[in-house]
Amino acid sequence: MATKGLTNAQKKDWAKTLITKEKLTQKEAALKVGVSPQTMNKWYKEEGWEKLQRNFLLTREEQMSLLLEELVEINEFVKTKEAGQRFADSKLGDVRRKLVKDIKELETSAALPEIIHACTQLLEFIRKVDLEKAQELSRYVDAFIKSKL
Numbered sequence: 001m002a003t004k005g006l007t008n009a010q011k012k013d014w015a016k017t018l019i020t021k022e023k024l025t026q027k028e029a030a031l032k033v034g035v036s037p038q039t040m041n042k043w044y045k046e047e048g049w050e051k052l053q054r055n056f057l058l059t060r061e062e063q064m065s066l067l068l069e070e071l072v073e074i075n076e077f078v079k080t081k082e083a084g085q086r087f088a089d090s091k092l093g094d095v096r097r098k099l100v101k102d103i104k105e106l107e108t109s110a111a112l113p114e115i116i117h118a119c120t121q122l123l124e125f126i127r128k129v130d131l132e133k134a135q136e137l138s139r140y141v142d143a144f145i146k147s148k149l
Helices: 008-020 026-033 037-047 056-079 090-109 111-129 131-148
Strands: none
Touching: 008 026, 008 037, 008 111, 026 037, 056 090, 111 131
16 A cells, blocks of 8 residues: 555544554554654554554444443433523533543544554455455455545
8 A cells, every 4th residue: 555645643543543453563564554663663662552452443432331331320310400400510511521522532533543453354264265355345344444534
């Protein structure tokens, strides 16, 4: 995949996905993304990607569950107030807005890693059946992923 049109931030996001989700080594990710091994190592250390190499989907689901539980608890608290007073004060409203924003961000930020994971699994399946077709398809998959960055 040609990476000339990508910003450093896009390359870093892609590298993070390759390392934490696809379990590539730093060297493999650096080569695929088009950065030096030193840059990859710097990102890896500064961003704490080692901690993120756990199962990404499970971690995302756990975090989403916690955020939703907090939101439900806030809403249940508001419901316990007397009629005519069933609204969040400014502080509680601010917390609720931030929770909703965090939930939305968690939902949307997970989309790209899941797309890459699914595409990778598809390519692995096709490689077993027809290596030439998999190589041809990989060019399209790379272009598709680049378009999503």
